[in-house]
Amino acid sequence: MRQTVREFYDRAEQADFTAVIDDHGHHSARGLLRSATELADEMTPDGTPGGTVLLQADNSWRTVAATLAVGLTGGVLALVNRHTTRAEFAAAVADIRPDVLVADPAALDEWDGGRARPDARTAEALDGWSVRAARGPRDVSRWSGGTLIGLTSGSTGRPKGVVQSESALRYACSCTIDVNGLRDGDAVAAVVPLSSTAAYCFGTCLSLMLGGPLVLAGRWDQRAALERMAAHDVRWTMCVPTMALQMGSAAAGSKVLDGVRSITVGGGPMDRGALARAERSLGTTILRVFGMSECLGHTSPRPDDPEDIRLGRDGRPFPGTDLRAVAADGTVLGPGATGRAQVRGPSLFLGYARDGKVEPPDLTPDGFFPTGDLLVTGADGTVTVMGREKDVIIRGGRNLDITEIERAVAAHPSVARACVAPVPDPLLGERAAVLVVVEEGSAELGLDELTAHLAGTGLSKTKWPEFAFTVSELPQTTVGKLDRSGARRLARDLHEGLSAPPERHRQGDA
Numbered sequence: 001m002r003q004t005v006r007e008f009y010d011r012a013e014q015a016d017f018t019a020v021i022d023d024h025g026h027h028s029a030r031g032l033l034r035s036a037t038e039l040a041d042e043m044t045p046d047g048t049p050g051g052t053v054l055l056q057a058d059n060s061w062r063t064v065a066a067t068l069a070v071g072l073t074g075g076v077l078a079l080v081n082r083h084t085t086r087a088e089f090a091a092a093v094a095d096i097r098p099d100v101l102v103a104d105p106a107a108l109d110e111w112d113g114g115r116a117r118p119d120a121r122t123a124e125a126l127d128g129w130s131v132r133a134a135r136g137p138r139d140v141s142r143w144s145g146g147t148l149i150g151l152t153s154g155s156t157g158r159p160k161g162v163v164q165s166e167s168a169l170r171y172a173c174s175c176t177i178d179v180n181g182l183r184d185g186d187a188v189a190a191v192v193p194l195s196s197t198a199a200y201c202f203g204t205c206l207s208l209m210l211g212g213p214l215v216l217a218g219r220w221d222q223r224a225a226l227e228r229m230a231a232h233d234v235r236w237t238m239c240v241p242t243m244a245l246q247m248g249s250a251a252a253g254s255k256v257l258d259g260v261r262s263i264t265v266g267g268g269p270m271d272r273g274a275l276a277r278a279e280r281s282l283g284t285t286i287l288r289v290f291g292m293s294e295c296l297g298h299t300s301p302r303p304d305d306p307e308d309i310r311l312g313r314d315g316r317p318f319p320g321t322d323l324r325a326v327a328a329d330g331t332v333l334g335p336g337a338t339g340r341a342q343v344r345g346p347s348l349f350l351g352y353a354r355d356g357k358v359e360p361p362d363l364t365p366d367g368f369f370p371t372g373d374l375l376v377t378g379a380d381g382t383v384t385v386m387g388r389e390k391d392v393i394i395r396g397g398r399n400l401d402i403t404e405i406e407r408a409v410a411a412h413p414s415v416a417r418a419c420v421a422p423v424p425d426p427l428l429g430e431r432a433a434v435l436v437v438v439e440e441g442s443a444e445l446g447l448d449e450l451t452a453h454l455a456g457t458g459l460s461k462t463k464w465p466e467f468a469f470t471v472s473e474l475p476q477t478t479v480g481k482l483d484r485s486g487a488r489r490l491a492r493d494l495h496e497g498l499s500a501p502p503e504r505h506r507q508g509d510a
Helices: 002-014 031-042 062-073 086-096 103-109 166-179 198-208 220-229 241-251 272-282 401-410 446-457 484-496
Strands: 018-022 023-026 052-056 076-080 102-103 118-126 129-134 148-152 161-163 186-191 214-216 234-239 260-266 286-288 290-292 295-300 322-327 340-344 351-354 357-359 367-377 383-388 392-395 398-401 416-424 430-437 467-470
Touching: 002 031, 002 062, 002 166, 002 198, 002 241, 018 031, 023 031, 031 062, 031 118, 031 129, 052 062, 052 086, 062 076, 062 198, 062 286, 062 383, 076 086, 086 103, 086 148, 086 161, 102 103, 102 118, 102 214, 102 467, 118 467, 148 166, 148 198, 161 166, 161 198, 166 198, 166 234, 166 295, 186 198, 186 220, 198 214, 198 234, 220 234, 220 241, 234 241, 241 272, 241 416, 272 416, 322 430, 367 446, 383 401, 392 416, 398 401, 401 416, 401 430, 401 446, 416 484, 430 484, 446 467, 467 484
Parallel strands: 018 214, 052 076, 052 102, 076 148, 186 214, 186 234, 234 260, 260 286, 430 467
Antiparallel strands: 018 023, 102 129, 118 129, 148 161, 161 351, 290 295, 322 340, 340 367, 351 357, 367 383, 392 398, 416 430
16 A cells, blocks of 8 residues: 555645544544554564554554555555454464454454464554564565455355455546546545455545545444434445445435435345435435455446436446456357356456465456356446356256346335345255345235235246245345345244244245
8 A cells, every 4th residue: 555655645744634534533644644653663573664464444543544554664454354253363364474463452362363473572552452563574575466455255154365456456446536526635434344345445545545534433323324424524435235225214315415426336236226215315326336355346337327327237347347248158248148247457356365375366368357246238338247146046946046036026115125045945945035124114025915016027926935024134244245144044044933834924836
């Protein structure tokens, strides 16, 4: 983060400004730089420069100050969440091999941080946090030009360290600033935990580049988020679909965010109708986008695009980014055909952190990264993500597309959020169940009413859910995304509780 931090430093020298607003209050740019300098001194005992710093990233001024400290010392920053388990922390340490640990002392105790670097000296910075810095030589060249390592869950459950360069972060932020018409000094909000690679990029990095306030909240509360964004003249934020819909419900048509230019929404299933209702309630413009830790936010519509593009598709690739759909044999598909998504561009990651160095990604011969998603391209240059390749339910040998069913269910006017999950069946292997969160003030949604709605959507009857459960909220990950594994467990538990499934829950086999 050397270039970004240097620009921030130069801006603060010219004139001080409010750089962070969080649960602790207002924090000036110069105040953050003082804290960063103190932390940098503790991170570099005996004057040892640079190093790889594993930080407990939280939604406070500490994450910004630590970013500045790492940039000032020419180091590499790795992010970990407070909710990380001891096993996950140990796996991250094994892959990243950090020179410095910076975290709440209680968190380090829970993670057994002393075992991670037994040779480190312990100091204090960031208003009471622990800094464990190892002495000896440090080599950041092992990251092949990487400046940020963000953890993302792999299919095995073991965290994967995604290594990104500063140029990739700046490209993604610059394109986002341009698309949303943001200006120097604009306030932006970060409501997704900053331990997420995307939230860190479009929260911490983007706000440092703009030189305006970064508005934060320590824990997610949709009403508090609305109040804070409105009070501090936030112009833009990024969030996951669940958060956008929850804020829309909390706004209750007040248009409280009419001063916000746009809200970028990505990272989960999205229904056009539900997003449109949230948009009208909030009084702002929602932009549905596609991105991932491995290739940050690489598509977006523009605020002046029509609703069917802003909310019904996933925008257009950023300039310089190529996104395509391919068949199983690698043949590139034309507009309108669903295929496997592949992407290449300036925000593509360098690789995964493995044994203290970069393991290059598995790319196609022409440099594309397979994302694991299903994609449709449009003749007008727009793209639409149709779901994950593996998001299917296998019912009696027939594959049911979870995303297709969810979109049809979410079009019901009483449905705020929906998630389809498999439940076991001794005859067919799996059946489809749907977890539904209804709009505030709406009654519980039974299967009969739901299937009557689906009959009018054109969704084949063979794809209709056979169980429906109204729940207060869908399971979420620590960064606010839909937790599909948690949803599957919840659906199984609710299904097992039906000793004799009543008609309102279960549809016949016909």
